[in-house]
Amino acid sequence: MPHGFSKLLLYVLVGIACLVIAASLASNVGVCVAEGRVLHDRDYFSGAVEFVIHDPVDGVVEYVQGASIAKLVTSQKYSGSDEFLRENPRCCEFVQANSGDGGPEVGLWDTIRGIRTVEVSYDKRYAADDGAQKSARVTGKVAVTSCGRGRSYR
Secondary structure, eight states, rough: HHHHHHHHHHHHHHHHHHHHHHHHHHHHHTTEEETTTTHHHHHHHHHHHHHHHHHHEEEEEEEEEEEEEEEEEEEESSSSSSHHHHHHHTOEEETTTTTTOOOOOHHHHHHHHEEEEEEEEEEEEETTTTTTTEEEEEEEEEEEOOOOOOOOOO
């Protein structure tokens, strides 16, 4: 009897391992297993943009004669990712994980789970100290899950 039980346990463990591998492979091609849907590039970009436009740190780098100044600002708010993507249609692209500075730390386990790194670049509009409208080019990287949710990169 113990031999039959151990064989059954082995089959169950192999079956679970196969399910985990299949879910991982599906996530890598954009399948959100939890929601039963396939993500397209725009879904990943929307997830990254939602994260960026709701980021509590609202800053820019201003370049003045011979120096650069990092400062907190009050920027234009967007109603959502659709509005942002309409105004910034070429804002997003997929980049290698952990490439360059300031990006998300994406490890092997994240990659297996289908997380992709999206770089978001746009002209952030904000009010200067004197009330005048200004803009500054801003670039950020966001790790986006296979279900389209952005993850903190700090």
